[in-house]
Amino acid sequence: MSSYKLVCPHCRGKMRIRTSEGQHIFLRVAYLQCTNEACSWSCRAQFEMTHELSPSSTPNPQAVLPMAPTKMRHQAMRRDDDQLDLLEDDCNAQQPA
Numbered sequence: 001m002s003s004y005k006l007v008c009p010h011c012r013g014k015m016r017i018r019t020s021e022g023q024h025i026f027l028r029v030a031y032l033q034c035t036n037e038a039c040s041w042s043c044r045a046q047f048e049m050t051h052e053l054s055p056s057s058t059p060n061p062q063a064v065l066p067m068a069p070t071k072m073r074h075q076a077m078r079r080d081d082d083q084l085d086l087l088e089d090d091c092n093a094q095q096p097a
Helices: 070-077
Strands: 015-024 027-034 042-048
Antiparallel strands (some): 015 027, 027 042
């Protein structure tokens, strides 16, 4: 089960991953579909790992990413409750007029 909460950019409904395939150790291509039957929008998405935020305690020599800059690591640790998450959205938030 996925821990992501993907939100449809059209109706703000929940999206589900229909299928996915690994392209590389750090890249996965997924095919998504909105679960709102009235919308049913679908798309292709890419999930890419780009930077290491903290080292693994069981490192794989084939899994080497650049260390994230300090600013990026600090941003990852910060939680701004007013900022909408890219993958999780408050579906009850008012839409702009």
